[in-house]
Structure formats: C-alpha cells, structure tokens
Amino acid sequence: MTDLHPVRRALISVSDKTGLVDLARELADMGVQLLSTGGSAGLLREAGLEVTDVAEVTGFPEMMDGRVKTLHPKVHGGLLALRDNESHVAAMEDHGIEGIDLLIVNLYPFEETVAKGADYDTCIENIDIGGPAMIRAAAKNHAFVTTVVDVGDYGLLIDELKVNEGRTSLAFRKRLAQIAYARTGAYDAAVSTWMAAAIGEPAPRRRVFAGTLAQTLRYGENPHQTAAFYTDGTARPGVSTAEQHQGKELSYNNINDTDAAFELVSEFLPANGPACAIIKHANPCGVARGGTLREAYMRAFDCDRTSAFGGIIALNRPLDGETAEEIAQIFTEVVIAPGADDAAKRVFSRKKNLRLLTTDGLADPATATLTLRQVSGGLLVQDKDNGRIDMDDLRVVTTRRPSEKEMADLLFAWTVAKHVKSNAIVYARDGKTVGIGAGQMSRVDSSTIAAHKAQRMADELGLAETPAKGSVVASDAFFPFPDGLLAAAEAGATAVIQPGGSMRDDEVIRAADDAGLAMVLTGMRHFRH
Numbered sequence: 115m116t117d118l119h120p121v122r123r124a125l126i127s128v129s130d131k132t133g134l135v136d137l138a139r140e141l142a143d144m145g146v147q148l149l150s151t152g153g154s155a156g157l158l159r160e161a162g163l164e165v166t167d168v169a170e171v172t173g174f175p176e177m178m179d180g181r182v183k184t185l186h187p188k189v190h191g192g193l194l195a196l197r198d199n200e201s202h203v204a205a206m207e208d209h210g211i212e213g214i215d216l217l218i219v220n221l222y223p224f225e226e227t228v229a230k231g232a233d234y235d236t237c238i239e240n241i242d243i244g245g246p247a248m249i250r251a252a253a254k255n256h257a258f259v260t261t262v263v264d265v266g267d268y269g270l271l272i273d274e275l276k277v278n279e280g281r282t283s284l285a286f287r288k289r290l291a292q293i294a295y296a297r298t299g300a301y302d303a304a305v306s307t308w309m310a311a312a313i314g315e316p317a318p319r320r321r322v323f324a325g326t327l328a329q330t331l332r333y334g335e336n337p338h339q340t341a342a343f344y345t346d347g348t349a350r351p352g353v354s355t356a357e358q359h360q361g362k363e364l365s366y367n368n369i370n371d372t373d374a375a376f377e378l379v380s381e382f383l384p385a386n387g388p389a390c391a392i393i394k395h396a397n398p399c400g401v402a403r404g405g406t407l408r409e410a411y412m413r414a415f416d417c418d419r420t421s422a423f424g425g426i427i428a429l430n431r432p433l434d435g436e437t438a439e440e441i442a443q444i445f446t447e448v449v450i451a452p453g454a455d456d457a458a459k460r461v462f463s464r465k466k467n468l469r470l471l472t473t474d475g476l477a478d479p480a481t482a483t484l485t486l487r488q489v490s491g492g493l494l495v496q497d498k499d500n501g502r503i504d505m506d507d508l509r510v511v512t513t514r515r516p517s518e519k520e521m522a523d524l525l526f527a528w529t530v531a532k533h534v535k536s537n538a539i540v541y542a543r544d545g546k547t548v549g550i551g552a553g554q555m556s557r558v559d560s561s562t563i564a565a566h567k568a569q570r571m572a573d574e575l576g577l578a579e580t581p582a583k584g585s586v587v588a589s590d591a592f593f594p595f596p597d598g599l600l601a602a603a604e605a606g607a608t609a610v611i612q613p614g615g616s617m618r619d620d621e622v623i624r625a626a627d628d629a630g631l632a633m634v635l636t637g638m639r640h641f642r643h
C-alpha cells in the first residue's frame with residue numbers, strides 16, 4: 115500500500131460554506147483541480163477560482179431539487195477505484211473515470227433542522243443522501259483518498275499537504291476515515307432517532323446513540339480509569355453547554371456532580387426566589403431558598419457544613435459579588451449559575467482552583483429526554499424523571515391536614531428528594547433542608563442518617579435543639595412499614611410526604627395519626643439509583 119498519496123483532484127460539496135473559499139484557494143495554489151456541486155461551485159467561482167461542475171463530469175444535470183447530484187459512477191468510481199488494481203484502472207479507462215483524491219463534504223443540516231422544530235417534510239428534505247454515499251466511499255478507499263467532513267479540519271489538511279508537498283500520509287487518511295464514518299453514523303443516528311419520535315415508537319428495534327468528543331479527561335471516576343466527555347448536541351443549559359470562566363479542566367466526577375447540581379437547582383424557578391444546591395458525590399448535602407442568593411447559599415451550606423467542603427454549588431440566579439465572597443470562604447470545586455456579574459468574577463479570580471461555569475438560563479425540568487445506563491451487555495434506556503407534582507396532586511390521608519407552612523416545606527422537601535439517591539429521606543424546614551439521608555439500602559437507615567445529620571447541624575451551629583424538630587419529611591418511595599415514619603416522628607418531623615401505595619398504607623396512616631403527624635400522598639415515586 116502506498117503511504118504518501120498525491121492530491122491532484124478534489125471534489126468539494128458542502129452545505130456549511132464556512133472557510134470554503136480560503137481552503138479552495140490554498141488547494142488551487144497547490145495545483146489541485148477542483149470539482150464541485152451547484153452552490154459550492156457558485157461560491158468558488160464568485161471568488162475567482164477555477165472550478166469544474168460535477169454535472170459536467172457526470173454528463174447529467176443536478177436534478178429533483180438536488181436529490182440527485184453526485185450519485186453517478188463517474189463520481190463513485192473516481193472515489194472507489196483502487197489505483198494499484200489493474201482491473202480497476204482498466205475500468206476507469208474504459209468508462210472515462212478520473213480518480214478523485216480528496217473529498218470535502220459536509221452534510222445537509224438535518225440535526226439543526228430538527229432542532230429548529232421544522233415540519234416533517236422539511237426534515238425529510240434535509241436528509242442528505244449523496245453526501246453520506248460519497249463520504250462512505252472515499253473513507254473506504256482511504257488507501258488513496260483523503261476525506262474531510264469537518265470544517266474544523268481544513269487547517270489540518272492544508273498543514274498535511276504542505277508538510278508532504280501536496281501529498282497526504284496513510285496515517286492521516288486513516289484518521290480522517292474514522293472521523294468520516296463516525297460522522298455518517300451520527301447522522302443516521304439523528305435521522306432514526308427523529309423518525310422514532312415522529313412515528314411514536316418508544317422502543318425502536320435498533321437504537322443508535324451518537325456523541326461528539328467535547329473533552330478528553332485526565333481520568334475517569336478513579337485515576338486508573340481512562341475517560342472522555344461526549345456531548346449529544348442537545349442545547350439544554352447545563353454542564354455540557356456552559357461557559358467556563360476560570361479554573362482547570364473539569365474532571366469526570368466534576369462533570370457528573372455539576373450536572374446533578376444544576377438539574378436540581380433548575381427545579382426552583384428564579385421568579386419564586388433565589389435557591390442554591392450543594393452537591394457531593396451526586397447527592398445534595400444542602401439545598402435552600404433564601405431572600406437573597408447569598409442567604410440561599412448560607413442556608414444550604416448550614417445543612418451539612420462538613421460535607422459541603424469541596425462541593426459543587428448550583429444557583430438558580432446569576433452569581434453576584436456578595437454571594438461569591440461568601441462561597442470563597444471555603445474550598446469549592448465548581449460553581450454553576452445562569453450568569454455571573456463582574457464583581458463575582460473579580461472575587462473568584464482570587465481563587466485559581468475554583469471553576470466558574472455560567473449557563474444560558476436554567477434547564478427546564480419538564481423537558482422529555484432520555485437517560486441511559488450501561489449494564490453488562492446492554493443499555494437501559496428510560497425517560498428522564500421529569501415528574502412533578504403541585505398542591506392539587508396531593509392527597510391528605512391523616513386526620514390532621516398540613517398547615518400552609520408545612521405544605522410549602524413538604525413540596526420543597528419532595529422536590530429535593532427527587533434528586534437524592536434512593537433510599538432518600540429529606541428533612542426540611544422553612545425552605546431549607548436540615549437533614550438528608552441518601553443511598554441507603556434501608557429506608558429506616560436513611561431516616562436515621564438524615565436525623566443524625568440534623569443533630570450534627572445543631573451541634574455545629576450551637577443550636578438549642580435539632581432543626582429536625584418542627585420539620586417535615588419527604589420519602590422518595592412509600593414506607594413499607596410504619597418504622598421509617600416513626601423514626602421521622604421521633605426525630606421531630608410534624609408532617610410527611612410520600613408516594614403511598616404500600617400494602618400496609620392503612621397501618622402507616624394509623625401510625626401517622628397516632629403520632630399526630632399530618633401526611634400527604636403524591637401518588638408518584640422518585641426512585642433514583
């Protein structure tokens with residue numbers, strides 16, 4: 115196999131024409147002959163470059179609204195022919211096929227068209243056929259042909275050609291071929307995913323997921339694991355789309371925790387007041403509302419000062435200077451917020467290791483997206499838990515109704531519990547968590563841990579009594595027995611929110627009545643594993 119292969123003839127057919135003229139000019143200067151399709155050729159000609167229309171090569175005009183332009187043996191033969199195979203060379207001579215050494219194609223903007231919410235027919239018309247066909251052909255023949263599918267690779271191509279005096283190396287062509295197949299694969303993944311949604315197919319027989327490398331990571335969850343971060347093109351505000359203002363690169367665990375933090379704080383609409391969530395190991399260790407952002411942060415911090423050290427902080431409003439000053443008092447890994455003012459940025463510039471991320475708004479908790487989890491030999495796919503309840507969805511099942519204040523705290527605690535790993539128990543009072551029990555195999559243990567954390571908060575802050583006294587408690591799933599509920603009552607909770615639905619609901623409700631608790635059932639569970 116020849117290693118360095120000369121580029122004498124290039125076919126250019128691009129939808130995104132960014133950087134095209136500059137690239138083509140460089141190629142022309144190197145003596146490369148340019149072939150091109152309608153719009154691309156027009157642009158190059160306007161720029162004064164000499165171009166041959168593909169239609170002239172094929173002998174057929176572009177037709178059917180561009181559905182057929184390059185689908186012709188003169189194009190595909192030129193891309194696929196093995197230059198060192200006698201019968202291929204003979205076929206080229208017999209049929210007047212000239213080799214194409216370089217293919218520059220980017221595809222109809224199908225993904226962007228879908229993202230804009232275009233109608234069915236418009237999406238269909240934006241499925242590129244000729245482009246992927248050429249890309250796959252050229253990439254298969256990487257022994258001789260160079261395939262460029264990303265505008266971002268134009269510079270690399272020119273450098274490669276300059277270094278090798280108008281030729282490309284096999285290693286370079288192989289690398290670009292891999293990128294090319296990933297591009298056509300991702301393109302078809304987008305088409306099939308869109309079609310599944312369009313025809314209402316929730317579990318298509320074959321499912322393809324695609325991602326674009328956003329960042330290679332120094333390591334994974336642990337230093338001996340390699341890792342990388344891929345984005346799926348979704349424009350959702352959050353860790354994948356945020357702007358990083360300072361600090362070193364995010365790690366695997368940072369990305370995971372920042373996502374958990376921002377998704378949680380996004381539950382709290384800015385119009386309903388400032389809110390803050392502090393996350394450690396993907397679980398909240400403090401969540402609070404406040405009159406100001408600073409107050410929301412301080413109240414969240416007070417829930418579990420020990421765990422908050424080295425945490426990830428998410429805010430539902432743009433970060434201001436006074437909140438930044440407060441946050442800067444201890445070591446924090448990441449702060450994410452829908453904006454940050456100059457004063458805040460000035461404060462953080464003193465903390466070189468702190469990463470500040472700003473987003474374009476909050477993530478809509480009601481958006482229907484998918485979550486994926488890998489198991490050995492497969493992927494579990496489900497809708498993201500975007501279930502939400504309000505006051506009207508609650509069923510009061512105890513003799514005593516929750517007071518208005520209890521009701522507000524119940525809904526707050528329930529919202530937080532949705533973001534805590536199961537079994538989740540959350541104590542809350544006055545719009546702040548006062549004890550969170552996460553990820554235990556027994557609900558009673560989660561209850562006990564949450565109560566213990568509340569007591570520790572009392573000790574740390576020098577409070578006269580545990581803040582669990584007079585709190586409310588949320589449980590992400592039903593209490594199978596009265597024991598978990600009684601543990602909460604013993605800790606001082608006065609009202610309970612839980613899904614209900616246990617075989618022993620009657621027993622649990624009786625126990626609540628006997629303990630003087632008010633209890634509401636949501637009819638919705640929020641397991642999170």
Ligand SMILES: NC(=O)c1ncn([C@@H]2O[C@H](COP(=O)(O)O)[C@@H](O)[C@H]2O)c1NC=O
Pocket residue numbers: 127128129130150151152153154155180181182183184185219220221222241242243244245246
């Ligand atoms: N049908 C074909 O034979 C065909 N060949 C190339 N294309 C696409 O046409 C676009 C470029 O068109 P133009 O140069 O006319 O702006 C590229 O995105 C390319 O992938 C085609 N269009 C759609 O399939």
